[in-house]
Amino acid sequence: MSTPTIPLVEAEGVAKRYGPTVALQDGRITVLPGESHALVGRNGAGKSTLVNILTGLQAPDEGTVRFDGGPAPALADRDAWRTKVACVYQKPTVVPELTVAENLFINRQPTGRGGLINWRRLHEQAAEVLATWDVRVDPDVRTAELRVEDRQMVEIARALSFGARFIILDEPTAQLDNREIERLFARMRSLQESGVTFLFISHHLQEVYEVCQTVTVLRDARWITTAPVAELPRAELVEAMAGEAVTGQGPARDAVPADAPELLTVSGLTAEAYTDISFTVRGGEVVGLAGISGSGKIELAESLAGLHTPSSGSAQLDGRALPFGDVPAALRAGVGCVPRDRHDEGLVPGMTIGDNATMTVLSRLGRFGFVGSDRRARFADELIERLDIHAEGPQQPVSDLSGGNAQKVVMARALASDPRLLVLINPTAGVDVKSKESLLARMDSCREDGTAVLVVSDELDDLRRCDRVLVLFHGRIVAEHPAGWHDHELIASIEGVDHG
Numbered sequence: 001m002s003t004p005t006i007p008l009v010e011a012e013g014v015a016k017r018y019g020p021t022v023a024l025q026d027g028r029i030t031v032l033p034g035e036s037h038a039l040v041g042r043n044g045a046g047k048s049t050l051v052n053i054l055t056g057l058q059a060p061d062e063g064t065v066r067f068d069g070g071p072a073p074a075l076a077d078r079d080a081w082r083t084k085v086a087c088v089y090q091k092p093t094v095v096p097e098l099t100v101a102e103n104l105f106i107n108r109q110p111t112g113r114g115g116l117i118n119w120r121r122l123h124e125q126a127a128e129v130l131a132t133w134d135v136r137v138d139p140d141v142r143t144a145e146l147r148v149e150d151r152q153m154v155e156i157a158r159a160l161s162f163g164a165r166f167i168i169l170d171e172p173t174a175q176l177d178n179r180e181i182e183r184l185f186a187r188m189r190s191l192q193e194s195g196v197t198f199l200f201i202s203h204h205l206q207e208v209y210e211v212c213q214t215v216t217v218l219r220d221a222r223w224i225t226t227a228p229v230a231e232l233p234r235a236e237l238v239e240a241m242a243g244e245a246v247t248g249q250g251p252a253r254d255a256v257p258a259d260a261p262e263l264l265t266v267s268g269l270t271a272e273a274y275t276d277i278s279f280t281v282r283g284g285e286v287v288g289l290a291g292i293s294g295s296g297k298i299e300l301a302e303s304l305a306g307l308h309t310p311s312s313g314s315a316q317l318d319g320r321a322l323p324f325g326d327v328p329a330a331l332r333a334g335v336g337c338v339p340r341d342r343h344d345e346g347l348v349p350g351m352t353i354g355d356n357a358t359m360t361v362l363s364r365l366g367r368f369g370f371v372g373s374d375r376r377a378r379f380a381d382e383l384i385e386r387l388d389i390h391a392e393g394p395q396q397p398v399s400d401l402s403g404g405n406a407q408k409v410v411m412a413r414a415l416a417s418d419p420r421l422l423v424l425i426n427p428t429a430g431v432d433v434k435s436k437e438s439l440l441a442r443m444d445s446c447r448e449d450g451t452a453v454l455v456v457s458d459e460l461d462d463l464r465r466c467d468r469v470l471v472l473f474h475g476r477i478v479a480e481h482p483a484g485w486h487d488h489e490l491i492a493s494i495e496g497v498d499h500g
Contacts, residue, residue, distance in 0.1 A: 006069045008033045008166055008197050009054065014063035016049050023049040026222045036188060036198040038208040041218035041241055042432035044402045047201055051168055056081035086159030087168040088152055090430060096144035101126030103143050104158050129161045149180045153187060168199040173207060174430045177293040177458055185211045203432055205234060217241055242433055256285045256467055263452040264421050269313035273299035274475040281452040286443060288466035289456045290494050296475040298340055298425060301456045305337035305423045306330025317421050336419030338410050338427050353409055404435025411442055422446050425456045440465050460487060
């Protein structure tokens with residue numbers, strides 16, 4: 001008779017409240033040693049709160065957390081927590097200007113005589129840690145120069161060097177392309193074989209099926225189910241997350257009229273990241289840009305939004321030259337943009353929802369630099385209603401919002417100026433199923449209003465809403481897929497399978 005496996009991590013009956021807000025009412029999870037365990041749920045389901053409790057950042061109001069069958073460390077004992085668990089967040093926690101070695105041993109550098117750092121020993125220890133966990137990066141390189149996937153592996157190696165064998169990965173694939181995701185998954189499987197256990201948090205359900213053995217679903221701050229991934233069909237998993245049956249079909253749509261005007265005309269656009277790009281987008285047309293990282297798709301979209309200046313070529317919007325390298329001028333020319341990173345480029349965290357949503361249209365809301373607070377509040381209220389942003393009102397700090405609602409604020413600001421061209425870069429990255437549907441519905445609304453929409457995304461669900469998808473490979477457009485493409489066709493183009 002086999003001895004039952006003691007869970008590596010176990011949480012039962014966990015509750016957490018912030019004043020009247022119930023962040024978690026019945027949180028529970030049991031993670032067995034050596035598995036990859038998925039934690040899924042819509043934004044606001046309680047995932048972040050449970051992670052904060054599992055990592056010792058917050059104490060539960062009720063319930064218990066155990067590691068290896070014993071009680072969790074005291075909240076103040078950070079050293080003890082580091083030997084149990086670590087979380088690799090979507091936003092990096094490494095110091096970009098320090099080397100890999102310095103990041104691995106920050107605040108615990110080996111010292112020699114006089115308390116000075118022993119740099120040779122630091123390098124040796126860093127090389128040893130990286131070799132132990134097969135992380136193939138130079139310990140002397142600045143962390144800022146690493147690819148996202150390598151930076152994540154450095155963070156994992158740092159956690160493992162403390163003795164932790166339970167690693168929480170929070171949306172680890174949000175900034176990775178398909179090839180990088182496969183490499184990350186291969187590394188995860190290798191680490192699992194070495195005795196590392198993962199809690200994997202993702203909104204991309206196909207990834208759960210690729211890399212995880214077990215899945216736990218939270219909904220409305222409660223535990224819903226835990227099941228072997230192989231025994232839970234995707235439709236049932238989505239239903240458990242949403243509380244209702246959800247179809248994966250996008251809305252039916254009519255073809256863009258053949259006589260619709262060409263709003264955006266791009267001719268011979270060339271820069272370091274892309275070469276000789278030419279295409280058009282008509283009014284009421286949604287065009288997708290797809291490609292692996294390094295394909296130039298993001299840099300191309302950012303150029304059209306005024307963030308970069310190409311070395312040659314031109315672009316016209318509504319018959320007028322589009323200004324490059326000047327975001328305010330691009331905004332005045334009729335371009336609205338949802339940037340690739342809502343944390344660093346999309347939101348001002350210290351400001352309210354209303355301030356963030358209206359900052360691009362202040363000249364419309366007042367004269368001579370004076371903006372009436374009532375008028376701005378009304379305008380912000382309309383945007384909150386239009387985008388279905390779940391908030392107490394325009395005065396709520398944007399930093400209080402879940403990822404999905406924060407992204408809706410970024411979308412609200414892009415739409416506030418009634419753009420003629422809407423540039424969306426990874427518009428649904430890191431948002432829940434329902435918020436994703438809401439954001440894509442706004443894209444459909446812009447299409448119906450006659451706006452030209454350009455969508456850069458690695459998400460097939462985003463690209464499915466497009467009238468056609470242009471695929472970039474090594475900085476050039478290599479394929480065009482009209483609506484109705486099959487997944488394998490598009491992926492083959494993206495991965496460079498069907499062209500040289």
